[in-house]
Amino acid sequence: MGLKFTNLTRHTEIGANSYYLEIGGHRLLLDCGMHPKNTGENALPNFKAIADSEVDAILMSHAHQDHIGTLPLSMRRFPAARIFMTEATAEVGSVLLHNSVNVMTRQREEIGEMSYPLFTHREIDRASERWRWCPLRQRISVAGERAAQREKDTFTFEFFDAGHVLGSTGVLLRAEGQTVFYTGDVNFDNQTVMEAAVFPEEKVDVLIMECTRGDHAKPEGWTRASEERRLAEALVAAFERDACVLIPVFALGKTQEILAMLYKFRRQRLVSEFPIYIGGLSSKFTDIYDRRAHTTRRQLPRLKLTREVAPFILNDETVRDTPVRGGRVYVLSSGMMIPKTLSNVFARRILENPQHSIFFVGYANPDSPAGLLREAGQGGEVALDPDKRSQRIRCNIQQFQFSAHATRESLIDFAKRISPKKILLVHGDPPAVEWMRATLSNQLSDSDIIVPTPGLEVEL
Numbered sequence: 001m002g003l004k005f006t007n008l009t010r011h012t013e014i015g016a017n018s019y020y021l022e023i024g025g026h027r028l029l030l031d032c033g034m035h036p037k038n039t040g041e042n043a044l045p046n047f048k049a050i051a052d053s054e055v056d057a058i059l060m061s062h063a064h065q066d067h068i069g070t071l072p073l074s075m076r077r078f079p080a081a082r083i084f085m086t087e088a089t090a091e092v093g094s095v096l097l098h099n100s101v102n103v104m105t106r107q108r109e110e111i112g113e114m115s116y117p118l119f120t121h122r123e124i125d126r127a128s129e130r131w132r133w134c135p136l137r138q139r140i141s142v143a144g145e146r147a148a149q150r151e152k153d154t155f156t157f158e159f160f161d162a163g164h165v166l167g168s169t170g171v172l173l174r175a176e177g178q179t180v181f182y183t184g185d186v187n188f189d190n191q192t193v194m195e196a197a198v199f200p201e202e203k204v205d206v207l208i209m210e211c212t213r214g215d216h217a218k219p220e221g222w223t224r225a226s227e228e229r230r231l232a233e234a235l236v237a238a239f240e241r242d243a244c245v246l247i248p249v250f251a252l253g254k255t256q257e258i259l260a261m262l263y264k265f266r267r268q269r270l271v272s273e274f275p276i277y278i279g280g281l282s283s284k285f286t287d288i289y290d291r292r293a294h295t296t297r298r299q300l301p302r303l304k305l306t307r308e309v310a311p312f313i314l315n316d317e318t319v320r321d322t323p324v325r326g327g328r329v330y331v332l333s334s335g336m337m338i339p340k341t342l343s344n345v346f347a348r349r350i351l352e353n354p355q356h357s358i359f360f361v362g363y364a365n366p367d368s369p370a371g372l373l374r375e376a377g378q379g380g381e382v383a384l385d386p387d388k389r390s391q392r393i394r395c396n397i398q399q400f401q402f403s404a405h406a407t408r409e410s411l412i413d414f415a416k417r418i419s420p421k422k423i424l425l426v427h428g429d430p431p432a433v434e435w436m437r438a439t440l441s442n443q444l445s446d447s448d449i450i451v452p453t454p455g456l457e458v459e460l
């Protein structure tokens with residue numbers, strides 16, 4: 001039986017990530033994301049491309065919005081599908097989806113998107129009862145049962161630790177002697193909390209690979225340790241001019257990584273005591289990191305962030321009128337500074353003041369407010385919220401590299417090790433995907449490198 005693949009994102013992009021795969025007579029969805037920036041229909045996977053298909057199982061790689069944000073919709077559309085993910089992804093995902101209902105309910109008013117909210121709190125509660133938790137490194141059948149290693153022909157899947165955020169995985173699919181590996185979002189290097197991915201080393205037939213950092217070379221001499229030192233020094237310099245520092249972050253993953261770094265800085269006395277502020281959603285995810293600290297593969301397993309770092313919590317209202325004082329660090333989501341989020345509202349308060357600083361620490365879509373702000377730079381002008389006036393950027397802007405994604409060099413090395421017959425490139429902006437395509441075509445001349453056109457079925 002053949003292998004078929006359809007990319008359900010609407011463009012070659014990091015958007016509503018979702019992929020349809022037929023393997024061994026089974027029909028699967030890999031992830032069901034929501035576009036982090038678009039709204040309405042444009043924020044959803046393009047399910048029209050598989051309008052006549054049924055789905056037997058939905059496999060979730062991790063609980064970021066761009067991978068899990070439309071899971072309740074997919075479950076409504078494919079009521080017979082079984083849903084699989086790690087236990088940590090289930091716990092985080094449920095919190096994220098409930099928060100998403102609140103965001104969509106607010107957007108219904110703010111932008112008049114009458115289809116919002118796309119699902120309700122009650123629907124999430126009912127849906128999450130049907131999620132099945134899978135351990136790592138265990139072959140599982142489509143019925144959700146442990147499968148024997150020797151059964152070569154029956155379809156199985158197996159989750160591997162992806163080292164990206166709490167609960168994140170890559171998935172190895174086996175059927176009729178064929179193998180497909182989906183990386184999800186991966187990091188092959190240690191972060192401050194997360195440990196590097198442990199992915200299969202065996203040869204696979206088809207590799208579906210993320211390309212987030214495909215358009216950025218690893219900076220010469222970069223190490224995480226030296227970058228942490230640079231951040232500590234930048235904080236000291238900012239505090240010396242009595243600046244506050246805003247660090248826009250994803251609520252899940254980057255927040256906890258930054259809190260762990262700030263904890264280390266204070267412990268190592270690189271920086272003296274200073275107050276830290278985070279948002280309500282981030283604090284919920286931080287609690288989950290803490291509760292699972294002993295049962296997940298990670299660094300600093302005894303560190304309880306909520307207790308040791310003791311951040312203050314801001315919400316949608318307090319972020320508007322909390323006094324902006326020097327010597328404070330605001331680690332606020334969203335990472336892309338989407339309008340109305342804490343980081344966007346707070347940034348608008350400090351943007352025109354040369355005393356203060358904004359430190360960027362990870363990926364931002366180039367068209368997002370964070371992307372526009374980075375591009376415009378100090379002295380430039382930016383409208384962070386289309387409903388508000390544009391502003392002159394007078395505050396200090398600095399960039400740091402603490403990506404939760406693999407470097408492009410490590411992605412290429414991984415592809416070489418497992419030497420797939422075919423590689424499908426996904427989850428990247430067009431220049432990133434193009435660099436990966438050109439480089440892989442050059443270095444793996446026996447592999448077929450494919451950039452799957454969104455919405456079109458690829459026979460493998």
Ligand SMILES: [Zn+2]
Nearest residue numbers: 062064164185
């Ligand atoms: Zn992710």
Ligand SMILES: [Zn+2]
Nearest residue numbers: 064066067185
């Ligand atoms: Zn992603």
